[in-house]
Amino acid sequence: MLTKRIIPCLDVKSGRVVKGVKFQNLADVGDPVELAVRYEQEGADEVVFLDITATIEERRTILDVARRTAERLFIPLTIGGGIRTYGDVKETLRAGADKVSMNTAAVDNPALITETARDFGSQCVVVAIDTRREARGHKVYTRAGSKPSGLDTIEWAKRVADLGAGEILLTSIDADGTTDGYDLEVTSSVADAVRIPVIASGGCGSAAHIEEVLTRGRADAALAASIFHYGTMTVGAVKDALRRKGLPVR
Amino acid sequence: MLPLTLLDYGVGNIHSLKKSFEQAGAQVTVETEPSRILAAKALLLPGVGAFGKVAAQIAPFRSELKARLEQGLPAFAVCIGMQILYESSEEGEGEGLGLFPGRVRRLRHARLPHIGWNSVEHEGRGPLAGVPSNAYLYFVHSYAPSECSDPCVATTDYGGRFAAASVRGKVWAVQFHPEKSSATGARIVRNFVDFVSRG
Numbered sequence: 001m002l003t004k005r006i007i008p009c010l011d012v013k014s015g016r017v018v019k020g021v022k023f024q025n026l027a028d029v030g031d032p033v034e035l036a037v038r039y040e041q042e043g044a045d046e047v048v049f050l051d052i053t054a055t056i057e058e059r060r061t062i063l064d065v066a067r068r069t070a071e072r073l074f075i076p077l078t079i080g081g082g083i084r085t086y087g088d089v090k091e092t093l094r095a096g097a098d099k100v101s102m103n104t105a106a107v108d109n110p111a112l113i114t115e116t117a118r119d120f121g122s123q124c125v126v127v128a129i130d131t132r133r134e135a136r137g138h139k140v141y142t143r144a145g146s147k148p149s150g151l152d153t154i155e156w157a158k159r160v161a162d163l164g165a166g167e168i169l170l171t172s173i174d175a176d177g178t179t180d181g182y183d184l185e186v187t188s189s190v191a192d193a194v195r196i197p198v199i200a201s202g203g204c205g206s207a208a209h210i211e212e213v214l215t216r217g218r219a220d221a222a223l224a225a226s227i228f229h230y231g232t233m234t235v236g237a238v239k240d241a242l243r244r245k246g247l248p249v250r
Numbered sequence: 251m252l253p254l255t256l257l258d259y260g261v262g263n264i265h266s267l268k269k270s271f272e273q274a275g276a277q278v279t280v281e282t283e284p285s286r287i288l289a290a291k292a293l294l295l296p297g298v299g300a301f302g303k304v305a306a307q308i309a310p311f312r313s314e315l316k317a318r319l320e321q322g323l324p325a326f327a328v329c330i331g332m333q334i335l336y337e338s339s340e341e342g343e344g345e346g347l348g349l350f351p352g353r354v355r356r357l358r359h360a361r362l363p364h365i366g367w368n369s370v371e372h373e374g375r376g377p378l379a380g381v382p383s384n385a386y387l388y389f390v391h392s393y394a395p396s397e398c399s400d401p402c403v404a405t406t407d408y409g410g411r412f413a414a415a416s417v418r419g420k421v422w423a424v425q426f427h428p429e430k431s432s433a434t435g436a437r438i439v440r441n442f443v444d445f446v447s448r449g
Binding site: 005 | 263265266269270298299300303360361362363364365366367368369386388390391392407408427429430431432435436
């Protein structure tokens with residue numbers, strides 16, 4: 001049986017791991033390669049690096065991190081942040097990422113989804129959607145949650161799936177950094193609207209949150225950062241808790 | 251040290267596959283040149299890309315490559331590398347090598363691609379020697395060979411059973427990614443290196 005995936009996410013700035021609370025207040029917590037390997041040993045199903053520097057001159061740093069990680073990590077690695085062009089996708093995959101995640105670039109240039117899916121395969125194209133609850137439903141934000149795109153979240157999710165995305169990484173801006181739990185409503189709405197896997201992100205503070213987003217939220221995978229970095233729980237402990245609740249985990 | 255030639259299709263991440271075989275004691279050379287691929291002592295067909303593109307790339311030396319494999323060239327094929335060993339695919343145009351009979355079909359599941367860790371049922375043959383049945387391995391694909399009889403030696407269920415591993419002589423093919431399957435994957439890689447090294 002296909003298991004539900006637990007995916008630790010590392011925010012990386014200038015080659016070092018940080019975790020933003022509501023995308024601010026960054027605290028340095030270590031080397032991305034070492035942390036990724038530690039997560040594999042703990043039973044993580046995949047690892048995501050989100051490059052939050054992403055200035056042109058620092059693109060090299062994350063590619064070097066990808067290369068060093070591919071030497072030592074034997075579970076899938078996704079890299080997001082600062083992916084703007086077809087060339088960025090190609091370079092990031094060739095450096096050692098298994099998937100790339102694109103957000104702002106997908107909104108600005110939806111054809112990029114189709115072009116990269118065609119040449120590298122849908123499976124390596126993850127579209128990240130940052131969503132915020134508004135009076136008229138959930139709306140998509142770009143540029144690290146700072147800019148409203150005007151797009152409806154559910155409609156955009158369907159569209160990226162049609163364009164060739166292999167997965168959706170859905171982050172609730174409202175929930176992110178709160179540790180109060182994932183946004184189950186928007187997660188289940190997106191999971192029901194598309195026929196590609198959905199990774200839930202934003203708000204995780206406990207194993208119970210992960211359990212509810214994988215059941216009531218109908219997500220295929222749960223991404224979390226702070227609970228793993230700060231040692232609130234290990235990946236193994238989360239999986240034990242999910243197993244006790246009868247969820248299929250590795 | 252086992253010399254392995256990795257056929258590079260020019261797309262995607264091949265580092266982890268190369269590294270995982272190096273860790274198992276092989277010496278891996280990355281090649282795109284048909285003459286050097288045909289001269290390989292043992293071949294590695296990686297698992298990134300689309301059927302049509304890979305079929306087009308091997309088209310110029312397709313019959314020579316098939317003949318080499320039929321004559322006993324050891325090969326390990328992953329994902330799309332496995333699919334190309336069949337006759338054809340619903341994913342795209344072009345001919346596979348036809349070393350295995352049948353057509354690669356789109357999985358019949360409501361949610362595709364099939365991404366993640368799934369259990370593999372098998373009887374410990376070939377790549378799966380020493381791996382418990384129903385062990386979890388990492389998959390990422392939308393197409394797979396649907397033939398679950400010979401040469402298939404392992405199956406997985408995702409909207410129906412498909413061939414998770416196939417073996418013919420010294421050609422081992424797996425639909426999952428051993429290089430992304432942590433310790434269990436490392437065991438499978440080691441099985442191939444040991445098998446070929448023993449002659």
